[in-house]
Amino acid sequence: MSSNSLDIQRLFNLEGKVALVTGGSRGIGYMISQGLLQAGARVYISARKAAACEAAAEELRQYGECIALPADVATPEGRQALCEVLADAEPRLHILVNNAGAAWGETYEAYPESAFDKLMSVNVTAVFALTRALTPLLEAAAAPDDDPARVINIGSMDGLHIPTVTGVGTYAYTASKAAVHHLTRHLAVELGPRQITVNAVAPGFFPSKMTDHLFDVRLREIEQNSLLGRVGKDEEMAGIAIYLCSRAGAYTHGTVIPVDGGTSINPRHVRVTNG
């Protein structure tokens, strides 16, 4: 161990790096985009609604260089268009954050089979297809033995445990998030030797459009289920992303990192029955 003190600024600095954050127009993707921008990266954000995507990029430009690339990552055409525009603009991609996602809640009896197709296409297929399509740009950015390119997949604590407060079944969602975690490990085996790290973040409850309704009716139970007694903060999602994308996280590979205040390991969950 060297006796030199650590250069903390260098350890977490993302200056000169280029990132793509899918679903960056709001919620967790916005939190991550802000963090990457403030650490110095140039950030492309993507989402289906073009006006909202551009408005978010405009707002995020107060922190650094942010560009909106509206696209639907759940379709092959949308992914192809996104990759083509990005490749025209950038010869290298240092960071890919596969964050875009959707949820579906319904009772066991009424849960539509179609929810599985819809959620798997955006939550899982898009993660694989976009990562594979962008692998040449990620390889071009990777610095062997020093600073690999990074892929972060946003899973969920609901892929680690069965949620207890939703009040309805989220069968396709939990299955899709468990799939994201295992896909992360599989991609890590493929891409590690190419100097691209692949990790998943499994968030607990963070404020977003996806959780707005549940926070309105179940905030007390949600907070009780966290061992820290609260929901996540924007800076805590930004922080894990900065760590994974910076030199500090260069040797972290093939992991699934819960950022949930201990909710997924809490042995005494408050349970809200279905219906």
Ligand SMILES: NC(=O)c1ccc[n+]([C@@H]2O[C@H](COP(=O)([O-])OP(=O)(O)OC[C@H]3O[C@@H](n4cnc5c(N)ncnc54)[C@H](OP(=O)(O)O)[C@@H]3O)[C@@H](O)[C@H]2O)c1
């Ligand atoms: N918030 C939480 O507590 C929580 C907890 C665990 C995991 N997560 C995960 O975190 C991720 C973000 O969730 P969030 O809570 O921030 O949800 P959110 O507020 O609903 O944001 C979802 C984002 O993804 C975009 N998106 C959705 N479908 C898309 C598609 N087909 N193509 C491109 N973009 C698409 C949305 O924009 P458009 O609608 O314009 O496309 C939006 O930018 C998801 O993967 C979610 O499962 C969230």
